[in-house]
Amino acid sequence: MKEGAAWYQLAALATGLLVVAASHAQTVLPPDPSKTIGGRVSFQGFVDENGRDVAALAGTPNGLDPAPVWIVSPIYTRCPFTCSPITTALKTALRESDLEPSAYRVVSLSFDPNETGESLRAFRAAMQLPAGWLTIRAASTDALERTLGNLDFRTMVIGDGQYAHPNLLAVLAPDMRLNEYIFGVTFSPTQMASAVRAARGGASSRARYGYVVVGSGIGLLVSAFIFFTVLLRRRRG
Numbered sequence: 001m002k003e004g005a006a007w008y009q010l011a012a013l014a015t016g017l018l019v020v021a022a023s024h025a026q027t028v029l030p031p032d033p034s035k036t037i038g039g040r041v042s043f044q045g046f047v048d049e050n051g052r053d054v055a056a057l058a059g060t061p062n063g064l065d066p067a068p069v070w071i072v073s074p075i076y077t078r079c080p081f082t083c084s085p086i087t088t089a090l091k092t093a094l095r096e097s098d099l100e101p102s103a104y105r106v107v108s109l110s111f112d113p114n115e116t117g118e119s120l121r122a123f124r125a126a127m128q129l130p131a132g133w134l135t136i137r138a139a140s141t142d143a144l145e146r147t148l149g150n151l152d153f154r155t156m157v158i159g160d161g162q163y164a165h166p167n168l169l170a171v172l173a174p175d176m177r178l179n180e181y182i183f184g185v186t187f188s189p190t191q192m193a194s195a196v197r198a199a200r201g202g203a204s205s206r207a208r209y210g211y212v213v214v215g216s217g218i219g220l221l222v223s224a225f226i227f228f229t230v231l232l233r234r235r236r237g
Contacts, residue, residue, distance in 0.1 A: 030166045031152035033181060040176050041072070041150040045143025046109075046136045049120035054107075054136050067174035068105045069199040071192075074153050074165065076112035077123040082167050082185050087127050089186045090169065097189035104196050107134045111155055111165065113144055151178065173199045 046054040073090055075083035087108060094106070108129070110120065115137040124135050138144035148154070156164040169182040179199040182191065 028154055028156045028164045028166065030168070030183065031154075031181060036150070036152045036178050037180070039150060039178055041070075041170070041172055041178055042147055042176070043136070044146075045139050046147065047117075047139050049117045049124065049135045049137075051117060054134065057134070066200070068103055069174060069179075069196045070172035070176065071104055071106045071196070072151070072170040072172060073106065073108050074111050074148075074151070074168070074170070075108050075123075076110050076163060076165075077115060077119045078112070078161060080162065084127065086167060086169075086185050087129075090192075091127070091129070091133075093187040093189050093192045097193040099193050099196055101130075101132065103200065105132065105134065106130075107136055109147070110135070110137045111144065111148055111153065112163070113138065113141055114161075169195075171195045171199050173202065 043054040043057075048054055048057075071090070071094075073086060075087065077083070090106065094104070108120075108123070117137070120135040120137060123129075124133070129135070138147070151170055153166065153168075153170075158164050167183065167185050169187070170178060171180040171182065173179045180195055182195060
């Protein structure tokens with residue numbers, strides 16, 4: 001199947017699921033790589049679980065040279081569905097890869113405007129995150145909107161404080177330019193090693209744009225399925 005045909009079939013199926021809920025909320029779409037790849041992602045206005053300024057950690061944190069690639073995992077700590085599995089899958093893939101820990105820095109970025117330092121600390125403990133793994137939140141609504149805009153990451157409130165959202169990782173080059181999205185809820189050690197090395201070497205994913213488009217369709221399908229499932233549960237409740 002050609003990549004373009006695959007994308008349109010995936011998009012059509014996802015659209016069918018989302019139409020059911022269209023009268024309740026706006027559609028959640030995956031990021032458009034053609035608009036964001038190569039753009040800088042700012043962490044100005046973000047703090048970690050202990051209130052430290054995240055922007056000050058960019059560049060060469062802890063004296064690492066060369067500067068690491070940043071792997072950004074958009075999550076929220078109250079997520080009952082995919083955020084914990086994504087975090088576990090990423091932790092496992094990196095641990096089983098042949099990458100040196102100094103080659104990358106992982107960031108669990110909460111897109112919940114009501115996230116707190118306490119909830120981030122609880123998430124770290126529950127997920128048993130490595131010490132160098134950052135958990136961060138926005139200190140202001142403006143900062144959150146700006147950074148989610150940099151990533152073209154959109155969410156949808158589905159009631160009871162829950163969100164429908166794309167399932168993905170964003171891989172940033174050491175200069176904080178967005179190099180690649182990795183869509184899905186599972187990741188292989190080889191996939192993560194390849195993404196980190198490409199970002200460090202300056203190989204943009206634009207060269208693999210067809211595959212990214214198909215991945216976007218898959219991410220859209222997963223988000224649509226989650227929304228549809230939650231909507232049915234709420235109606236039955």
